[in-house]
Amino acid sequence: MLLVRANYLDGNFQWKTGDIEIEDGRLLRVGENLSFPEDELAVDCSGYTIIPGFVDIHIHGCAGTDTCDGTREDIDNMARFLLQKGVTSFCPTTMTTGRATVERALLAAKACAEQPVEDGARIVGIHMEGPFIAKEKKGAQLEEAILPPDYSWFRELYELSGGLVKLVVVAPEQPGGYEFAEQAKAQCTVSIAHTTASYEEAKHAFDCGVTHATHLFNAMPGLSHRAPGVVGAVFDDERVTAELICDGFHLHPAVLRTAFRVLGDRAVVVSDSMRGNGMADGESFDLGGQLVTVKDGKATLSDGTIAGSVTNLHEEVKNLVSFGIPLEHAVKAATLTPAKVIGMDGEIGSIEPGKRADLLVLDENLDIVAVYH
Structure with missing residues (x-):
């Protein structure tokens, strides 16, 4: 599963825009313009903010x-x-x-x-x-x-x-x-x-x-x-x-x-x-x-x-x-x-490869619109 075009906090708690790949409840890859199969489930997170749970x-x-x-x-x-x-x-x-x-x-x-x-x-x-x-x-x-x-x-x-x-x-x-x-x-x-x-x-x-x-x-x-x-x-x-x-x-x-x-x-x-x-x-x-x-x-x-x-x-x-x-x-x-x-x-505690995929998706008012766990 991919969360694409996301505004997220990286492992150093700096704001980045990119993609987050989740596999078996773990963060597999985090970065910009990740390549992935066309049939992989992708969620467009444009306009939202993603932070750790x-x-x-x-x-x-x-x-x-x-x-x-x-x-x-x-x-x-x-x-x-x-x-x-x-x-x-x-x-x-x-x-x-x-x-x-x-x-x-x-x-x-x-x-x-x-x-x-x-x-x-x-x-x-x-x-x-x-x-x-x-x-x-x-x-x-x-x-x-x-x-x-x-x-x-x-x-x-x-x-x-x-x-x-x-x-x-x-x-x-x-x-x-x-x-x-x-x-x-x-x-x-x-x-x-x-x-x-x-x-x-x-x-x-x-x-x-x-x-x-x-x-x-x-x-x-x-x-x-x-x-x-x-x-x-x-x-x-x-x-x-x-x-x-x-x-x-x-x-x-x-x-x-x-x-x-x-x-x-x-x-x-x-x-x-x-x-x-x-x-x-x-x-x-x-x-x-x-x-x-x-x-x-x-x-x-x-x-x-x-x-x-x-x-x-x-x-x-x-x-x-x-x-x-x-x-x-x-x-x-x-x-x-x-x-x-x-x-x-x-x-x-942070969005880094290998950690649990505990993520919150927030809207512009910082309200929670989705929880990944």
């Missing part, structure tokens, strides 16, 4: 279901909804809950990854957000389920998932946090979040193996001129990638513009969405054992604490463009960079 490495739920519901049916439902929004790969994300709940979620995600639904996004990893966090910055996480960093327990869960856990969160300033990072980095990417860490503590965590920051700015000390905190440490360290929730609610557009300028290719767009994503406003959405109200596109607990989002990567990329971020930068932050964070950039 989105990769969401931090998503709890959507379409009424949640990772921690712990059944294959629930996660398959998420996968089907996400593909409609242009997300072709994702990491179901757990919350700070009891061990039995986390175990069920990991096993369900593993089953879905091993036998993916044909009409849904693929699972490319699991993101464990908790329980090794700081109570003072718990956000919408359940306080009674918070535990000190425990590598032995994490390793058991990692093995249970069949090695599918690609991201684990830790508040490194907690007792045993630095040691946890030094050990867990051998299994997966270790991320800092829900933390009270100072600039100095965060920098020490990076030296110990933390290379990522979950939802930067949120659930951590703010950036101050005499106390740079985690945000300042991330800005100051090229080893660390950072998630940004780009719904215009979690972070002000001016903050997003600043973050993208400072982080460059270290910026990662995530949804951090919960089960209310894709549902009507309501007050009966459970998130990790707590009741969440969704109103006017904002998800909050009863005390006003932000409780995830109801956005998706497609909406966020469009938001970023409206905020002044170049389309190619926004797309890279929602595709190749998150793929790199979880070690999947050899398979997904």
Whole structure:
């Protein structure tokens, strides 16, 4: 199959016009004026833009279901909804809950990854957000389920998932946090979040193996001129990638513009969405054992604490463009960079021969008109 006369982002995220050949779900050839048999199926993409499929490495739920519901049916439902929004790969994300709940979620995600639904996004990893966090910055996480960093327990869960856990969160300033990072980095990417860490503590965590920051700015000390905190440490360290929730609610557009300028290719767009994503406003959405109200596109607990989002990567990329971020930068932050964070950039995240043929065709308004998966 060929997509011809396409305006697409090449492997360096530069705009090119040419042809894209797909064979057996892979990108076979990409370039200008490709030769091909006259009887080969060709789709004229003149006037459209082709980008890689989105990769969401931090998503709890959507379409009424949640990772921690712990059944294959629930996660398959998420996968089907996400593909409609242009997300072709994702990491179901757990919350700070009891061990039995986390175990069920990991096993369900593993089953879905091993036998993916044909009409849904693929699972490319699991993101464990908790329980090794700081109570003072718990956000919408359940306080009674918070535990000190425990590598032995994490390793058991990692093995249970069949090695599918690609991201684990830790508040490194907690007792045993630095040691946890030094050990867990051998299994997966270790991320800092829900933390009270100072600039100095965060920098020490990076030296110990933390290379990522979950939802930067949120659930951590703010950036101050005499106390740079985690945000300042991330800005100051090229080893660390950072998630940004780009719904215009979690972070002000001016903050997003600043973050993208400072982080460059270290910026990662995530949804951090919960089960209310894709549902009507309501007050009966459970998130990790707590009741969440969704109103006017904002998800909050009863005390006003932000409780995830109801956005998706497609909406966020469009938001970023409206905020002044170049389309190619926004797309890279929602595709190749998150793929790199979880070690999947050899398979997904960019339009290059040999990779999966995960492609989105966009019209002049950046709306999705076709998904190849």
